[in-house]
Amino acid sequence: xRENFLHYIWQFQKFDHQDLKTSCGKLLMILNPGEPNYHxxxxxxxxxxxxxxxxxxxxIEIHLKSSGWYEHDHHNDHSYDNVILHVVWRDDAExxxxxxxxIPCLSLAGRVSDNILTQYETLFNRKQKWINCEAHIKANVxxxxxxxxxxxxxxxxxxxxxxxxxxxxxxxxxxEAVLFQLLAKYFGSGLNSEAFYTMARQLDFKMVQKLKxxxxxxxxxxxGITGLFNKTADDEYYNQLKTTYSFLRxxxxxxxHQLIPLRxxxxxxxxxPTIRLSQLAQLYSKSNGLFEQLTTSQxxxxxxxxxxxxxxxxWNDHYRFEVVSKHRPKNLSVNFINSILINVVxxxxxxxxxxxxxxxxxxxxxxxxxxxxxxxxxxSGFKGLGIxxxxxxxxxxxxxxxxxxxxxxxxxxxxxxxxxxxxxx
Numbered sequence: 001x002r003e004n005f006l007h008y009i010w011q012f013q014k015f016d017h018q019d020l021k022t023s024c025g026k027l028l029m030i031l032n033p034g035e036p037n038y039h040x041x042x043x044x045x046x047x048x049x050x051x052x053x054x055x056x057x058x059x060i061e062i063h064l065k066s067s068g069w070y071e072h073d074h075h076n077d078h079s080y081d082n083v084i085l086h087v088v089w090r091d092d093a094e095x096x097x098x099x100x101x102x103i104p105c106l107s108l109a110g111r112v113s114d115n116i117l118t119q120y121e122t123l124f125n126r127k128q129k130w131i132n133c134e135a136h137i138k139a140n141v142x143x144x145x146x147x148x149x150x151x152x153x154x155x156x157x158x159x160x161x162x163x164x165x166x167x168x169x170x171x172x173x174x175x176e177a178v179l180f181q182l183l184a185k186y187f188g189s190g191l192n193s194e195a196f197y198t199m200a201r202q203l204d205f206k207m208v209q210k211l212k213x214x215x216x217x218x219x220x221x222x223x224g225i226t227g228l229f230n231k232t233a234d235d236e237y238y239n240q241l242k243t244t245y246s247f248l249r250x251x252x253x254x255x256x257h258q259l260i261p262l263r264x265x266x267x268x269x270x271x272x273p274t275i276r277l278s279q280l281a282q283l284y285s286k287s288n289g290l291f292e293q294l295t296t297s298q299x300x301x302x303x304x305x306x307x308x309x310x311x312x313x314x315w316n317d318h319y320r321f322e323v324v325s326k327h328r329p330k331n332l333s334v335n336f337i338n339s340i341l342i343n344v345v346x347x348x349x350x351x352x353x354x355x356x357x358x359x360x361x362x363x364x365x366x367x368x369x370x371x372x373x374x375x376x377x378x379x380s381g382f383k384g385l386g387i388x389x390x391x392x393x394x395x396x397x398x399x400x401x402x403x404x405x406x407x408x409x410x411x412x413x414x415x416x417x418x419x420x421x422x423x424x425x
Contacts, residue, residue, distance in 0.1 A: 001089060005120055006062050006108065007043060008412040008421075010087050011036060015111040023066075023091045023105040026052045034060050041079045049085055051104055058084035066105055067093035119421045123411055130381050131406040136420045139386035142394060148415035149397040153365065156400035160347035161354075168351070175352070176291045177205035180284075182344045187280045189271040195260035196276070199225050202258055208284060211248075215285040219312060220244035222277040227259050228321075237314045238321045269319040275330050278311035294345050295352045298363050300370050303345060307337040338371050342392050368393040378402050 009015055010033055020028045028051055034044030042059035049056050059082050063069060066088045074080040075098070083103055086095055091107040123132050131137075142149055167178045181200040188196030203225060211218045223229060224245030233239070248254065262273040269275070284290065286309055293306050311330035319325050346364050353360035371392035373379070379389060382398050389395055404410065411417030 001064060001120075002124070002409075003062065003064050004410075004412050006064060006087070006089055007036070008418075009108060009112055009116075010044070010060070010062055014113075014116060015108050016113075020106070022051065022085075023107055024102070026104065028085075028104070028106060031055075042083055047084060056084040058082040060085045060087055062087050064089045065093070066091045066095050069093070069095045069103075116421055119423060123417060123420055124409065131402070132409065132411050133406075133416055133420055134385055137385055137387075137416060139388070141387055141416065142397075145415050145419075149394075149401075152397040152400045153368070153393060154361070155404075156396055157347055157350060157364070160343070161351050164347060164351045174205065175295075176209075179291050179294065179344075179348060180205055180208060182348065183283070183340070184280060186340055186344050187276045188273070189267065189276060191263045191267055192273045192276070195226060195262050195273070196280075198258050198260050202256065204252075207252055212284045215281055215312060216241065217244055217248065218285055219278055219281040221248055222281055223274075224249065225254060225256050225259075226262055226273065226277065227256065228262065228274065228277075233322050235322050264320070269325070270330065270333070272319050274318075274320055275311050275315055278315050279309060279330065279332060282309045282312060283307065295349055298349075298367060300341075300367060303341055304334075304337050307332050307340060335374075338392070339374070342368070342371060342374070342396065365393060368396060374399075 013030065013033060017030065020030070022028050028049060031048040031050065032046070034047030037043055037045050037059075043062045044060040047058060047060045059080075061069070061074065061080065061083045063072075063086070066086060068088075069075060069086065070093065074083075075096075078098075081097060083097075086103045086105045088105060088107055089109050091105050095103045095105065097103060123136075129135075138144055164178065164182070167181060168175070171177050171181075181197060184200035185193045185197035188194070199222065203221070207221070208218065211221060220241040223241055229238075229242040229245055264272055267273075283306075287293065287306060290306070294303065297303055309332060315330045317324055317327050346367055350360050350364055369391045373389035373391055374395040378399060379395050382402075383389060387398070389398070401414070405414045405417075412421075
């Protein structure tokens with residue numbers, strides 16, 4: 001048994017209250033189990049109980065065994081002085097406050113129904129399972145748990161918004177610089193996201209604005225600051241870029257002490273950092289008023305059109321310097337553009353409109369419903385369970401569900417897990 005299961009039992013009072021007594025035989029009545037505490041300190045705040053008719057108000061602590069009080073060193077922590085009840089599965093030790101007074105203890109062993117214990121054991125039996133509830137989850141889960149999926153996607157957006165707000169604080173609310181950082185990180189395509197993000201943070205965005213009329217100079221800047229000119233090559237375009245970067249480095253006194261090596265291995269050629277950096281340079285060279293376009297429009301076609309760009313002409317026949325490839329313009333794919341809208345543009349619009357005192361929640365979720373469903377191994381797993389994925393609203397909800405609940409065994413905090421535990425009760 002896990003301690004978080006005991007938290008669940010206590011929070012939702014899923015135990016037999018008949019003839020309730022403390023371990024020392026005193027009559028116990030639960031008036032209020034308290035409020036869950038997700039930070040340091042007692043597990044539940046502001047509980048209210050009666051012991052032998054006397055009212056007590058304070059905090060409640062949960063352990064599998066009462067001896068856990070000492071194992072966790074609570075007897076030396078004054079933040080536990082106001083604990084009025086110690087809730088355990090098994091009472092194996094007498095627990096006292098600093099002043100020597102005994103802390104009332106409630107043992108829940110024998111008070112939880114066999115059905116809920118069986119459902120719990122079945123849910124957490126991990127043998128050959130992708131997720132705990134895969135044998136129980138319903139194909140119509142999105143309909144049955146509509147409110148839960150609405151909560152999941154809002155929570156996912158909230159997390160992304162908090163990251164943007166932190167970047168704004170660090171940049172003194174330089175919105176355009178933060179947009180550049182967000183786009184650069186996403187253009188890094190996972191393996192190079194931190195390298196691209198470091199580049200974007202290291203550069204003064206005013207420099208990008210000054211060079212945007214010269215695509216070659218902007219491309220040279222991005223390539224140079226990420227360390228792509230660390231060798232000699234018999235290639236005219238390469239040497240032209242390298243010479244341009246040498247000039248820019250002297251003019252702007254550029255340094256790249258925080259350089260993170262770029263990675264090519266295990267990337268599809270279309271996602272090579274050379275291609276992505278060139279595309280990023282072309283995006284900023286092509287677009288006028290990029291920030292305004294991306295923060296004010298809710299027209300999906302107009303937003304997609306902003307990213308209808310391709311790498312510079314040299315890359316039509318290359319993925320790496322000095323290696324000629326089959327001719328193919330390096331446009332941003334539709335799927336990549338959709339991912340940028342989902343992960344960068346919509347969260348940024350949320351934060352931007354929030355600072356203006358305007359609600360964006362419904363418009364943002366409506367945009368999500370217009371974008372086709374994403375595809376990856378996690379989402380394939382849900383599809384394999386019969387769950388239909390219609391649009392990005394669905395896929396973003398399920399990705400958040402998997403990453404924050406399923407993969408962390410947080411089933412007791414999930415509405416689906418709760419429903420399974422309560423079946424046939």
